[in-house]
Amino acid sequence: MACEEDSREATCKDRDLDWHHYSKSSGRSGRSGRSRRSSHRHKDRRRRRSHSRHRSSSRRSHHRRSRKRSRSVEDDDEGHLIYHSGDMLRARYEIVCTLGEGAFGKVVECIDHSNDGARVALKIIKNIDRYREAAMSEVEVLEQLKSLDSERRYACVHMLDWFDYHGHICIAFELLGLSTYDFLKENNFQPFPIEHIRHMAYQIIRAVRFLHKNKLTHTDLKPENILFIDSDYDMEYNPEKKRDERTLKNPDVKIVDFGNATYEHEHHTSVVSTRHYRAPEVILDLGWDHSCDVWSVGCILIEYYLGSTLFQTHDSKEHLAMMERVLGPIPTDLLQKTKKRRYVHRCKLDWDVHSSSGRYVRKHFKPLKHYMMSKGEDHQKLFDLIEKMMEYDPANTVFPFKPD
Incomplete structure (x- = not known):
């Protein structure tokens, strides 16, 4: 089993760190020993966009961030949202605890006060352009899957909600x-x-x-x-x-x-x-x-x-x-x-x-x-x-x- 763990940890050299997605496991397990490929695909998606649009988006990034920022909303040096247990997002999601952390952001367990106090997993993406764009790509796929499987016949996780919180794309999922x-x-x-x-x-x-x-x-x-x-x-x-x-x-x-x-x-x-x-x-x-x-x-x-x-x-x-x-x-x-x-x-x-x-x-x-x-x-x-x-x-x- 020691070899198993060493091998899993070594994958971090090849690819970005991953987190345990939407799961109650993450608080106990920490970061995943295996990792994920992601930046390559998202770079290719961005490459398809015009150079001028990309430059324009980059120029607006700092302005958007400073415009949306308030004294009570801060990021750490890596772009993660700084939050505490009991914080409320959109006057709806009350943060309970952190489930996991990875290259793209963090996953937290929340109480959804607009849904009879149901527990959900909220994926909070870093306030960085490339991660925000990657998250929006995932949102597009999840919205498509939700419309194709409205009766939840297939074993694919369902997105419950998503929103932009001061530059952080947040995606709510069922808690598994x-x-x-x-x-x-x-x-x-x-x-x-x-x-x-x-x-x-x-x-x-x-x-x-x-x-x-x-x-x-x-x-x-x-x-x-x-x-x-x-x-x-x-x-x-x-x-x-x-x-x-x-x-x-x-x-x-x-x-x-x-x-x-x-x-x-x-x-x-x-x-x-x-x-x-x-x-x-x-x-x-x-x-x-x-x-x-x-x-x-x-x-x-x-x-x-x-x-x-x-x-x-x-x-x-x-x-x-x-x-x-x-x-x-x-x-x-x-x-x-x-x-x-x-x-x-x-x-x-x-x-x-x-x-x-x-x-x-x-x-x-x-x-x-x-x-x-x-x-x-x-x-x-x-x-x-x-x-x-x-x-x-x-x-x-x-x-x-x-x-x-």
């Missing part, structure tokens, strides 16, 4: 439970029961199919971005392992964090997804589409089954070598098309199996179905599902069944 990663962590990385994985997989796949049907790719699916609606549990002592183990009462989940979601017609940046859940076509710079979400879901499901991340690395070539050890050789045609020529030698992955890294991969990784803990039908079906999701060629990647 722990993220699936946090639950694993607090349960000593004990795998989820197979029946819970089946239930969670159904909801995740159904939600992702809903996104894809509406021409939207999430691009950052990972256990941190899948939250339990209610993470209450029963506790039981395991005498063999000499520790308490938690079992969820309700495995219902919701997908969160649409800050990096991309429509089909939008510019696709070359790199998407958090490292451990990144599809091979993204690593090989072959372009990507909805299939990168499918790969990520496959990685998530096997993590739920094992209790730990399958591909623990921060080196792209080693990542590809791990894939080959688990899933077999990468197809020659994909290696011939990649722009990353340093990964290829004579139409094969340029990988030295006798190096220290090569020996590590061979020792610690094995073919996919060798990870099965039982030959039972449920286990076999789960691994058949994961195998179909973790397909090298995006052209052949589809969800293997229609949950609707």
Whole structure:
């Protein structure tokens, strides 16, 4: 588990820090060890706007901030809103406590006094232009999803409200439970029961199919971005392992964090997804589409089954070598098309199996179905599902069944 934690912390070198979204977990867990890709996509969105408009927006930024600022509203040096428990926003949201903090801002638990005192999660974005623009992009996606799923049939988090508070974009969400990663962590990385994985997989796949049907790719699916609606549990002592183990009462989940979601017609940046859940076509710079979400879901499901991340690395070539050890050789045609020529030698992955890294991969990784803990039908079906999701060629990647 120490290796697990060190690896998760190391991702901060690659990408901005993330927070635990809209979840009661964050106050206990602090910042996420894994991180998120974001600035690249938002830079590309800004690049599509005219240069003059961008310069004009930048010139107005300081004026807007000083115009909206009052003596009682202040920011810290990083652009975070300075607040205290009991503060009221818009004479409606009373801040209770901080749930989490990240590169984009903070998430706080609030009492919504306009909704019978309901508890909500309020995401308060930094008062900085690039983060404000990124937040408005997320608001657009969330508004679209809300209109498409007014009956809440799909397991996607719902935005309840949003507003601009003295230069800080604030987004209100339903308050959910722990993220699936946090639950694993607090349960000593004990795998989820197979029946819970089946239930969670159904909801995740159904939600992702809903996104894809509406021409939207999430691009950052990972256990941190899948939250339990209610993470209450029963506790039981395991005498063999000499520790308490938690079992969820309700495995219902919701997908969160649409800050990096991309429509089909939008510019696709070359790199998407958090490292451990990144599809091979993204690593090989072959372009990507909805299939990168499918790969990520496959990685998530096997993590739920094992209790730990399958591909623990921060080196792209080693990542590809791990894939080959688990899933077999990468197809020659994909290696011939990649722009990353340093990964290829004579139409094969340029990988030295006798190096220290090569020996590590061979020792610690094995073919996919060798990870099965039982030959039972449920286990076999789960691994058949994961195998179909973790397909090298995006052209052949589809969800293997229609949950609707």
